[in-house]
Amino acid sequence: MGGKKKPTISQLAKKEAKEKEQVEKKGKGKGKAAEEAVKKVVATVPAELYDQITKDIKGMDYVTTYIISSKYGLKMGAATRVLNDLAKKGELVLVSKGHRMSVYTPVERARKLGLIQ
Template sequence: MGGKKKPTLSQLAKRQEKQAPAKPTAKGKKAAEERPTVRASLVDPKLLNDVEKEVVKWEYVTPYLVATRFNTKISVAYQILRTLANKGALVLVSKGHRTEVYTTPDRLKQIAA
């Protein structure tokens, strides 16, 4: 009951001092800035061709693998894989409520044999 105690004014001031931005180390040199990685959020034909050339070499393909290796969003990876499946470059092996597993038609024949 009652919840967490609120910090005092001096505690808040100390916390803000610790979070203050770092000063430049030397003249002309800037501190290393971390830039957020930009992930592709649209399916463009170049990305589709790159993925198609690469995933044919893999044993199996999941949306997570495509998203991490090609720096895209998971939703874009799903779209890419479904497009490749419609083209016939990939075959859907297993689908659950969470993910989909694809492979090439040649590998599917090897597994079935």
């Protein structure tokens, strides 16, 4: 029982220093990868990004909150609001809704599938 002992303060400091060194070594070798690792997550959606999402969605087969969140660096709540707004405007059709996830499809795709007329 009991479990593993907690590390001492000096052990934590050493571990932290090693991790920083590894991150710096990786960052020097791959400049672009280091920039991607520090991706900024946006809570509110700027108008330019909203327009870009609207354009990109038209070419997709289906859209979920996670897809929008990961592709554009938005928080999940902001991505949900964007998708709900686009559905209200009539650019997306709700295909399936569960407890945690909603699946949308563009109107053109929904017509091809026979979901709407």
